[in-house]
Amino acid sequence: MLTVAIPKGGLLKDSIRLLQSVGLDFSAFLEAGNRQLQITDPSNTAKALLVRNSDVPVYVEYGQAQLGIVGYDVLREKAANVAQLVDLGFGPCRLSVAVKASSPYRSPLELPLHGRVASKFVHCAREYFQSLDLPVEIIPLAGSVELGPITGMSEAIVDLVATGNTLRENGLIEIDVLFQSTARLIAHPLSYRLDTYSLHDYVKQIRETVSQVAAR
Numbered sequence: 426m427l428t429v430a431i432p433k434g435g436l437l438k439d440s441i442r443l444l445q446s447v448g449l450d451f452s453a454f455l456e457a458g459n460r461q462l463q464i465t466d467p468s469n470t471a472k473a474l475l476v477r478n479s480d481v482p483v484y485v486e487y488g489q490a491q492l493g494i495v496g497y498d499v500l501r502e503k504a505a506n507v508a509q510l511v512d513l514g515f516g517p518c519r520l521s522v523a524v525k526a527s528s529p530y531r532s533p534l535e536l537p538l539h540g541r542v543a544s545k546f547v548h549c550a551r552e553y554f555q556s557l558d559l560p561v562e563i564i565p566l567a568g569s570v571e572l573g574p575i576t577g578m579s580e581a582i583v584d585l586v587a588t589g590n591t592l593r594e595n596g597l598i599e600i601d602v603l604f605q606s607t608a609r610l611i612a613h614p615l616s617y618r619l620d621t622y623s624l625h626d627y628v629k630q631i632r633e634t635v636s637q638v639a640a641r
C-alpha cells in the first residue's frame with residue numbers, strides 16, 4: 426500500500442489538506458486526543474506515518490514511505506538520498522544568521538574569529554561559514570536556539586525565521602539569510618522510478634493542485 430510520511434508541527438495541516446485534494450484523507454491525525462502514528466485512509470488506498478519533520482527523509486530514504494512532505498530546510502540539513510519532486514509552496518521560512526540587536530555585529534564577516542554560533546542546523550551553518558572562510562565554533566542545540574546569544578553562550582545563531590516574532594521578542598536581529606525554504610514533496614528514488622503503487626498519478630495530481638493554488 427502507498428505510504429506517505431507526513432510531518433508533525435507547522436506543516437501538518439497544509440500537508441493533510443494537500444493530500445485530501447488528491448483523494449487521500451488523513452484528517453484523523455488532526456483530531457484532538459489522537460495518538461495514532463499510523464493511519465489508513467478510509468478508502469483503504471494509502472497509509473500515512475506521522476513523524477517529526479527531520480525524520481521524514483529518513484522514512485522515505487529507507488523506503489518505508491514512498492512519498493513524504495518535508496521542509497526544504499530539513500532536506501538541506503539531512504542531505505538524504507531522496508527524489509525532490511515538487512515545491513509545495515506552503516510553510517515559507519528562511520534560515521538566517523541572527524545576533525543580539527545590541528551587539529556590534531551587522532554582518533557575519535564582523536563576527537569574531539572562532540566565535541560561537543548556536544544552531545539546530547549544524548551542517549548548513551558549518552557549510553555557510555566555511556563558504557565565508559570564517560572559522561567559528563558551531564554549538565549544536567535541539568531548540569530555543571535564541572537563548573544562545575541571550576545567555577552569552579554564543580555570539581550568533583543560525584535558525585529558521587518565519588514571522589520574525591521569535592527574534593523580535595527576544596531582542597535579536599537577522600544579519601544574513603542562508604536560504605529560503607518551503608515544503609517539498611519527496612519520493613523514494615527507486616519506487617518513483619518503478620512507479621510503485623501508481624505514484625506518478627498522485628504526483629501529477631499534487632502538481633496540478635499546487636499550480637492551481639499558485640495561480641489564484
Ligand code: PRP
Binds near residue numbers: 569584587588
Ligand atoms: C522555530 C525556529 C524559531 C521560530 C521562528 O522554532 O527555530 O525559533 O520557529 O518562527 P517565527 O519567526 O515565526 O517566530 P520552533 O517553534 O520549531 O521551536 P524550537 O525553537 O523549540 O525548535
